[in-house]
Amino acid sequence: MINSEETNTIIQKPKLPDSPEIKLHEKSLSRTMIIAVFIGLILITGYTLTHLDTAGVQINQAFKELITTLNQMFLQPNAGTDGVTLLLQALGSSLLLSILTTIIGAVFGFLFAVLASKNLTNAYLGAGIRVVMAIIRAIPTIIWALIFSIVCGLGTTAAILGLSFHSVAYLTKAYSESIEGIDNSTIESLKVTGAKFWVIIFQAIWPTIVASFVSWTFIRLEINFANAIAVGAAAGAGGIGYQLFVASGMSFDFHETGFIVYLVILVTFVLEFIAVKIRRFYLNR
Amino acid sequence: MQSPAKFLKHKGWHQTTIIALVGGIYVLGSWFLKFDNLNGLLAIPKAFAWLGVNFRPTANSMEYLPRIWQKLIQTVLLAISSTVVAAIISIFVALLGSKVTGINGFVQTLVRGVASFFRNIPLVAWSMILLFSFKQSDFTGFLALLLMSIGYLIRAFMEIIEDEASETMLALKATGANYFQVIFQAVLPQILPSILSWILYMIENNVRDATLVGILTGTGIGFIFDIYYKSFRFDAAGMTVLAIIIVVIGLETISNQIRKVIL
Amino acid sequence: MLEVKDLQKSYEKDKPALTNISFDIKPGTFVAIIGPSGAGKTTILRSLNQLIKDDGGQILLDGNDIRTANKTQLRKYRRQIGMVFQNYNLVERLTVIENVLHGRLGYKSTLAGVFGRYTQEEKEEAMSLLKKVGLENFALQRCSELSGGQKQRVGIARSLIQHPKVILCDEPIASLDPASAQNVMELLKDLTEEYNLICIANLHQINMAKKYADQIIGIRKGKLVFDENADLLSEDILRTLYDQDITKELE
Ligand SMILES: Nc1ncnc2c1ncn2[C@@H]1O[C@H](COP(=O)(O)OP(=O)(O)OP(=O)(O)O)[C@@H](O)[C@H]1O
Ligand SMILES: [Mg+2]
Numbered sequence: 001m002i003n004s005e006e007t008n009t010i011i012q013k014p015k016l017p018d019s020p021e022i023k024l025h026e027k028s029l030s031r032t033m034i035i036a037v038f039i040g041l042i043l044i045t046g047y048t049l050t051h052l053d054t055a056g057v058q059i060n061q062a063f064k065e066l067i068t069t070l071n072q073m074f075l076q077p078n079a080g081t082d083g084v085t086l087l088l089q090a091l092g093s094s095l096l097l098s099i100l101t102t103i104i105g106a107v108f109g110f111l112f113a114v115l116a117s118k119n120l121t122n123a124y125l126g127a128g129i130r131v132v133m134a135i136i137r138a139i140p141t142i143i144w145a146l147i148f149s150i151v152c153g154l155g156t157t158a159a160i161l162g163l164s165f166h167s168v169a170y171l172t173k174a175y176s177e178s179i180e181g182i183d184n185s186t187i188e189s190l191k192v193t194g195a196k197f198w199v200i201i202f203q204a205i206w207p208t209i210v211a212s213f214v215s216w217t218f219i220r221l222e223i224n225f226a227n228a229i230a231v232g233a234a235a236g237a238g239g240i241g242y243q244l245f246v247a248s249g250m251s252f253d254f255h256e257t258g259f260i261v262y263l264v265i266l267v268t269f270v271l272e273f274i275a276v277k278i279r280r281f282y283l284n285r
Numbered sequence: 286m287q288s289p290a291k292f293l294k295h296k297g298w299h300q301t302t303i304i305a306l307v308g309g310i311y312v313l314g315s316w317f318l319k320f321d322n323l324n325g326l327l328a329i330p331k332a333f334a335w336l337g338v339n340f341r342p343t344a345n346s347m348e349y350l351p352r353i354w355q356k357l358i359q360t361v362l363l364a365i366s367s368t369v370v371a372a373i374i375s376i377f378v379a380l381l382g383s384k385v386t387g388i389n390g391f392v393q394t395l396v397r398g399v400a401s402f403f404r405n406i407p408l409v410a411w412s413m414i415l416l417f418s419f420k421q422s423d424f425t426g427f428l429a430l431l432l433m434s435i436g437y438l439i440r441a442f443m444e445i446i447e448d449e450a451s452e453t454m455l456a457l458k459a460t461g462a463n464y465f466q467v468i469f470q471a472v473l474p475q476i477l478p479s480i481l482s483w484i485l486y487m488i489e490n491n492v493r494d495a496t497l498v499g500i501l502t503g504t505g506i507g508f509i510f511d512i513y514y515k516s517f518r519f520d521a522a523g524m525t526v527l528a529i530i531i532v533v534i535g536l537e538t539i540s541n542q543i544r545k546v547i548l
Numbered sequence: 549m550l551e552v553k554d555l556q557k558s559y560e561k562d563k564p565a566l567t568n569i570s571f572d573i574k575p576g577t578f579v580a581i582i583g584p585s586g587a588g589k590t591t592i593l594r595s596l597n598q599l600i601k602d603d604g605g606q607i608l609l610d611g612n613d614i615r616t617a618n619k620t621q622l623r624k625y626r627r628q629i630g631m632v633f634q635n636y637n638l639v640e641r642l643t644v645i646e647n648v649l650h651g652r653l654g655y656k657s658t659l660a661g662v663f664g665r666y667t668q669e670e671k672e673e674a675m676s677l678l679k680k681v682g683l684e685n686f687a688l689q690r691c692s693e694l695s696g697g698q699k700q701r702v703g704i705a706r707s708l709i710q711h712p713k714v715i716l717c718d719e720p721i722a723s724l725d726p727a728s729a730q731n732v733m734e735l736l737k738d739l740t741e742e743y744n745l746i747c748i749a750n751l752h753q754i755n756m757a758k759k760y761a762d763q764i765i766g767i768r769k770g771k772l773v774f775d776e777n778a779d780l781l782s783e784d785i786l787r788t789l790y791d792q793d794i795t796k797e798l799e
Binding site: 029030034041044045047048049052053055062063065070092093096097099100103137140141142143147150152157160161226229245249252254257261265268272 | 317318320325328329332335336363365366369370401405406408409410413414415416418422424481484494496500501507510514529533534537546547
């Protein structure tokens, strides 16, 4: 008789010589974190998109409409009833607004950055400035502009103050990160000569960070230009943003909207071009 | 060769010119915009004094809190979902368009141009034309943030790929691995942390931008702030701002912690 | 056997980076390519696995021309040609063993490669190669945590797991300290003999070339000016090669 044990062994696959599974990586916090964050974000997105309120709009229909609008904007732009001169003036004033607030942001941002950098000042002052700046940054530019417009009235002054506040806070952070990246020996070598604080700042710190200073300032200029448009539209502060708001939201002249958008894109391209040139100049020195 | 004295003098001139130039632009700019610097400066303490009195949330404004909170959560969810969808689209486009992993010169130029175009169309324009077709709904806000984010993320991702993945990409190509193997085994593992870091940054940024979009399109936290503000319920508006501060700083802190672990 | 015949390349018109380069290399030979900066060493090496498309000539690996291969064939040739880089070119965030296994990708189906599914044999081979290069205790370490010399040995293991006939090294020791450099050169030399490989290394250190190479190829301004047994490299030749007196360096 054949016992069942034998038949079993024949059917069973021969076992591999026992070699342990070779692991390719250990559990690491960083890997787990990346995967967890991605999964978390995707789940949130899935939930949000399935619960999105579309106000009963026929999506297909709306997309068709959107295409028509885009077509009017980008393929048949014209200056509309406002005329080219007025639009160019508005564009200029928005650009000036952004330049002005960037200058304010750069000057005060640098001063605060020096006072807030961990390797330059005492810890309490630095921490204090950083907290205040974080709070200022947390409030959107548009809300700053609206707040100031209660006191100064709707208009340029409120817009300038609103944009400046956010710029100062943003640039303080950016500059102080550059300053904190400076090698400590540079600072110490001047400290031992007995140089005064602000002498050290302008003889050692400034030349070291000038390239990144210029970089960040121009990044902020581009942001401020976008913000100047936003504030013009949403806080009635004038400029090209206001014209854009009127054309697209009140008179529904999408040809003019397109024209304005092209003007804005043109300016941002020019700003970007100048930024690249100047950055290269400072990097090569 | 310049003499040292001459060089220093030249440098001094250079600095003076730049300071004069910037100062000149500032003064002229103020004049053109009719911006009174002194009054502007004085407005700041005035504004804060006013804020201290009127914006301070009172016991009364507590009743607004649930509604504010609900809108704020909604806004954060919108910011997250628009960023994530934008990131998924952008990573594909960036892979097609980067100098390292791209298909060909034509596609690379095209992608660069399109990304730059998207990035530079003002958020106001997106909001308004979307509002026209999609009406006052969350979907409008979502689309506006999405289109804006795509422009930024494509460029950021392309730069990340070019900076971080070109060397490993070359090495794997030399082993005879094919395109998809190289992408999944070398490029993606290498760039994932930086990508995630950018996504987190974009979420923070979108929460702030969502306020603007909200004011224009009547959705989320921006809408509710606008209502309180326009109806002079300033304590409620102050409450809203406070809630925004807490959420944005909270998000920033969480992001920084995540970055510390993954980078 | 690797035969290169009349290899030509110019990046810009009328500015040849390589003109009529020809040489033969037998298996089991360690070859050093020397020459001043900009001579065309990298260009030669990268033409050999077609990371750079050259303009003319022949590259015969065991009689088959790599230059005329189509995409699929080229990948098959490339997996027989390992490459070691000056900057290691590892995926820094992945572990040592994952980087070594990347050398197998050329042999895998797209899907298995994309998901990084490796067989038990491949993993075992990776471990034994790590042992060979002295890194068996580092298998699960992230590459970003290694020293330069260790990273380069990971790079060498990655090329070995391809079962290559040829290994190309572009300045393999240029980023290393003298001790690690010796170490890597010795490893390459031993491996060449053990696996009967053709190993070609671009070197800036002439003393290293003399010490370890069997055959030396000298390139100057895109032309081949020397191709002999390493012992025949004389000061005269070095002087013409580098346009200057570098006898001191030889000491
Ligand atoms: N991508 C490129 N485009 C244009 N010219 C190039 C390119 N790569 C190399 N060259 C030129 O080809 C010539 C040979 O360059 P190659 O990199 O091969 O020199 P090399 O011998 O490796 O130099 P090194 O020792 O500095 O690495 C040089 O004159 C170089 O300027
Ligand atoms: Mg080279």
